[in-house]
Amino acid sequence: MDENIGERKLEHIDIILKENIDFPDHCSKIYDSIMLIHQAFPKINLEEVDLRIDFLGYTINAPLMITGMTGGHRNVTKINEKLAxxxxxxxxxxxxxxxxxxxxxxxxxxxxxxxKIVRKTAQDVPVIGNIGINTINDLSINDIEFLIKSIEADALAIHLNPAQEVIQPEGDTRFSDNVIVKVEEILDSIDVPVIIKEVGNGISMETASLFRSIGIRYFDISGSCGTNWILVEKYRSRTPEYKKRIADILNKWGIPTPLAIIETRNAAPDSFIIASGGVWDGLKAVKSLVLGADMVGLAKPIIYLLIKQGYDEAYKFLFTYIETIRTVLFLIGAKNPSETRDKPVVLLEPILSYLKQRKIDLENYIQFIRKGGL
Ligand SMILES: Cc1cc2nc3c(=O)[nH]c(=O)nc-3n(C[C@H](O)[C@H](O)[C@H](O)COP(=O)(O)O)c2cc1C
Incomplete structure (x- = not known):
């Protein structure tokens, strides 16, 4: 196994703080083409808007999670403590x-x-474990149980990150389908749900339906609108020149987040969907919910603010984010996150052509998300 993994995690954080590793702005056109309808008379009072949802046996205050980022080097203990x-x-x-x-x-x-500091600090909210799909072949069920138990995880996220691994100089590119058997074995053996998670290049219908067919009911679709791991790996000094050039060519690679939500919901209708990947304000969050997500996730903006500007600024950002969701729900007349699905939405180009070519019938899709997820 790779002995430098802890150091690598530090290097990643350093790059994220110093370099521009966000996707180029190819998503604002897509977000602008999702039109929520303002209601001059929303038929509710602002105080009635209730953002709480049930997730993994907890009632949480907003449909939001800080998605998996760090651990593994003693220098990050404080960061994980503050995130928690x-x-x-x-x-x-x-x-x-x-x-x-x-x-x-x-x-x-x-x-x-x-x-462990995460569970010690965050005792009353869901805590989610994390491991890469390409490494689970090296692990026994006992190892997996050790990972879950040691942080009392309420779910285990198995991340899929082929685009990152292929650019990473020491990347592990074992993504052949025999690992599916191992995922099934894990599903059968552990008593918490497994979340299939991308890291910023999006989950497609094909991938979602494969994992749904073996029993997965939770997805974090992490699309290509925020942190770009192809670019993060490009900035590492060990990355060879030819890989850096490939990274530049692929700097928009992936499925933009709103489209990955639709792809996944269409292929895995009865699943719980977390939308992350550049969902960096509360309006994008509500658009994600309207399109069929159950919850949204944030990574880079939180760690960036936490390290650069401190705990209070990160707190203010999240507070404003949650209050933006509340404001938008009020303005579309939705009392809670699940009511967003019943509210009108107009989708314009380029989404329409995309859906047509992916053979997703818009009318059916909208009717179908109104019937609900999990
Ligand atoms: C510093 C950092 C480290 C990350 N490490 C992991 C990881 O170990 N496992 C994982 O599944 N995702 C990891 N991610 C990916 C995030 O969970 C998320 O899917 C991705 O960054 C997209 O969200 P964003 O655009 O809000 O950053 C990491 C992200 C950041 C910013």
Whole structure:
């Protein structure tokens, strides 16, 4: 196994703070083509808007989670503690970063603590574990149970990140379909749900229906509108020149977040869908819910603000984000997140042509999300 994984996690954070690693702005056109309808008389009072939802056995205060980012090097313990404090204080869900270092450094209590601190700090909200699909073949069911139990995780996210791994100099590109059997084995053996999660290039209908067919009911579609891991790997000094050039060519690669929501909901209708990947304000969040997501996720803006400007600024950002969701729900006349599905939405180009060519019938789709998810 790769012994430098903890250092790599630090390098990633350093790059995210210093370089422009966001997708070029190819998503604003798509978000602008999702029109929510303003209601001059919304038929509700603002105080009636209730953002709480049930998720993994908890009632959380807003349909929001801080998605998995870090852990594995003692320098990130404080960061994970603060992320967890944000989640606990605001009453929202939180994920940890890839737990692979917990396996490599199983006897190193400093490394284990970088993850355990999350559950210790966030006791009243869902905590989600994290591991890469390409590494689960190397792990036993006991290892997986160890990862879940050590942070009392309420779910395990298995991340799919082929675009990142293929640019990463030491990347692990084992993504052949024999690993599916291992995912099934994990599903059968553990007693918490498995979330299939991208890291910013989006989940397609084909991928969603494959995982739905083996029993997956939770997806974090993480589309290509926010943090771009192809670019993060490009900025690493060890990355060879030819890979850097490929990264530049692929700088818009992936399925934009709103389209990945539709793809996944269409292929896995009875699933719980988390929308992340550039869902960086509360209006984009509500658009995600209207399109069929059950919850939204945020990563980079939180860690960036936390490190650059401190806890209070990260808290203010999240507070404003949640209040923006409340404001927009009020203006479209929705009392709670699930009512957003019943509200009118107009979809313009380029979404219409995209759906047509992907053979998704818009009328059917809208009717069908109104019937609800999980
Ligand atoms: C610093 C950082 C580290 C991350 N590490 C992981 C990880 O270990 N496992 C994972 O599944 N996703 C990881 N992600 C991806 C995020 O969970 C998320 O899917 C992605 O960044 C898109 O969300 P965003 O545009 O809000 O950043 C990481 C993101 C950031 C910013």
């Amino acid at each position: 404090r944000l989640a606990q204080e605001l009453g929202i869900a939180i994920g940890v970063g890839s737990q692979r270092p917990m396996i490599i450094y199983r006897d190193n209590s400093d490394v284990l603590e970088t993850y």
